[in-house]
Amino acid sequence: MLKSTSTISWLVFAGAALLLSLLLQDLYLRSVLNLIAISALLAVSLRFVMLMGELNFAIAAFVGIGAYAAGYMSTAMEVPFWLAILIAGIGTGIVSAAFGAVTLRAKGPYFLLIGFAFTEAIRVAYSKVPALGGTSGMVGIFPPIAMDPWMPFFVMATVIVLLLIFFILERSDFGRVLFAIREKEEVARSVGINTFIYKIATIAFACFAAGIAGGLHAFVNNVISPGDFSYLMAAFALAYVKVGGEDHFFGPILGAIFLVSLSAYSLGFGGDEHFIYGGAIVLVVLLLPKGAVGAIANMRPKKAHVKGGGHAALEQ
């Protein structure tokens, strides 16, 4: 892909998103937009780790760590909100590096299931700490009142900056090493690359982003509880990636937009929300195995067969 087309797509996308976050007035839609932005960040973070061939199912635990850290710093220690989010992110990154150092020896399904076990253990742990509000949750996590009209913009801007960094990393040599690790780790090591350090760095950055997402989540919702950060959050992030298409950078973002909107819509169906959500996931996985992006890619005419320009594509 030519650099110029991706730069243009980026400018268009980022510009549209930021404009939307500034101009949207309806309170409800603003809340949904925040949710979409945070979910997109999570999905992209998850996919980033998938580039090296691992499924970081512990992501929900790290979102929680970020959220509680930011929340605690803001409510109990009166740290200014943007600083709380930043420190929360860095702290989460460090914890995840330690986690990765210990657990990355396990691969594939084992790493997946450790992540699952870790998420559930941390969730139980939060509920036992009274300073964090226990199971009833932590309240009062508010950004300064002056920020209220600007919150969606702040959230969107933070998310876009992080997405950009993910994109640049993926396109750079760092990304190439990750692909190499996924394909055949031994070969990468044989040319002298310290694959372990790359893996740790990947997890650390991905979970730094997850921690920031957690901090944003805390300030957007104002109340957090251990139940928010269960394995379902990781499962949904994975659904965004798969439904959107894991082969392309924008896939998870599309998936997040679609599924979060669907979930907001189906909230009105009461207890059937999960049913609709689950049904959507099953349908998409079965019918569109490459996700939405894959489906769109299939629609593009293959260059060799097209004569007479792009008009033929519209007839499909």
Next chain:
Amino acid sequence: MTIFNKCATSAAAILVASFAAAPMVQAEEVIKLGLSTPLSGAAAIWGKGAEFMCETAAEEIREAGGVSVQGETYFFECLSYDNKYNAAEGTKVAQALFNREGVKFIGGSLGTAPVRALQSLAERQGALVFTTAWGASLKGPEHPTTFTQMNTPGEILPELIGYIVEQHPGAESVAMLNPNDATGQETEEIAATVWGEQDVEIVASDYYERGTTEFQPIAARLASFDPDIIDLGATPPADAGAIFKELDVIGWDGVKVVEVGTGADGLKATGGDAAEGVYMGAGVTFNADTATEHQIKVNERAKEAIGESLNAVQIGFYDSLFALKAAMEAADSVDPQAVAEAMPDVTFKTFYGSDIGFYGEERYGRVQQMRLPIIVTQVQNGELVEVGRLTP
């Protein structure tokens, strides 16, 4: 079909479905009442029962002519969303109810974490909230538009524990168990104080994770302290039944209490004979001698609709509508602030049959608690029987 066609038809289908599901234009004055309860997962039946009770009350009010305010007649409509018992979903529900549906009154809410999320948004918008949640932090003078629609441990325990101690003067020690969450922790705190005041020694106070299904080790541990009384606090009836069954197998026998147990059906389902003699503080009986005809009729319909007898939690969702009606008519307004100001002084007829009002100044610093009767019940010969009733 090509992928493109598949996408197009699915998108079209979604569009059509969304228009079909769009709310119909209202032909009369309707006040939408939001409900935030768990509608899926382990507590789903509470949410479903709550919805049922809200709709029952709304129907009864409609048949009686609606709510008259400033010459206009209003009817209630119940909008029930699933908060999945956690704060993130509670926030989504709150956003949807207040900002998407334009709701100004919450007919009922369940689950401390989601209720906190709801309250936070409600207060910024000046909406009125009814809740069954027990956290005392939700109810003080800083929350002038929040009202509680059921008895909480603060009201129930002194009465219940007092009764038990009176009936079993030889019982000197108690072992407590609670689920590891806000409800359990609040209950444990209050219970510990009250047992202490009654000079009963607390030999153990444990917590367990909700969702546990194997209770043998827990039961064995409780029995090992050899207590005269085992108090299961806020443990849901089904879990409590399983624990008592295990205790029975081990051979423990003594005074059995499920303080804020709400119903005998779950207890009997899992406990069988071991459920005999259990005391409960939030149970509701539907026998002809203590229940009104109206109660029995509604309960029969409830059993058909949701599969279980009603409990005190769900009844709160009926009472709140009648309280709202009374307050709206007293304030002659449908503005939530005005209604909230009128609420502490109104009386209305509760599902339990009596006319009641609000109280709570002493305990919470504010009059916000429905003055509901505290009913002590016990399982006798397999049936739940009312053994004591106090109106505070």
Next chain:
Amino acid sequence: MQTFIQLGATTLQIGAVYVLFSLGLTLIFGVMRIVNFVHGHIFAVAALVVAYLLPILVGGGLAAPAAYVVASACGIAVSLALGAIIYLFGFRYFQRDLVGSFILSIGLVLLLDGVLLHVFGGAVRGVPEIFPGSVNIAGAQITVQRLFLCGVAFLMAGILYWTLGHTKLGRALRAVAYDHEAAMMMGVPYARIAFFGFLIASLLAAIAGALIAPVSIVSPVIGTDYLIKGFIAVIIGGLGSVPGAILGSLFVALVETLGGYYFDSSYAAIAIFALVIVVLLFRPKGMMGRA
């Protein structure tokens, strides 16, 4: 000493169900490299059907043990049917695709949650005891019901072990688990073997569900608790290994029993997770795992 025997008995009883559950999980992973989160619902469906039918049959005049057998047969049949549908219309296309199959199973979990809630309602159902009374074995009190459960569980484990070792189907399953390409080259009909593997696993889960109905709290959400414990057992024991699954299950049951008895049971939950991480530190593929 008495306490230890009682705790040991408890461990065995709790472990019995986990064994049945995790055998299915490990079999599915071994043969198809799928992490199957829907397993919990297959288990739950069997238990729910039994809980639903049993009171009806007993009310209709059938003696309790006979009613139980009939209800269990129905429950197992329904579960197997569900498993077969899920496989034929879903997992069949995602074999060896860890991420794809996992996501499919999550979607199915959400879907089935809604379906089960609608069909069975949220209320807990009571199942009357089929084999009343309890026995005293070496000083430990065990109900006959639970003894029956233990017995059947270990019998099934034994049958499975024997099947894998001594029958053609078993050898084919093991071959496929070890190296599926080589197995196919040797003429093993992979598609059919995979299907049988999935069915056997579902059968084990269904039997577990039918067995647990009289001793536990039957509601549409019981699958989740066992699922989590089952996966932990399988990770500790090693994905794909039958003896590993048994060992892992007993280990989890032991920690749960001891933890629940000597400490608060919610700490026991944390302890189990911590132990998983420790085990994996030293044996990244589980105690008896292989690729």
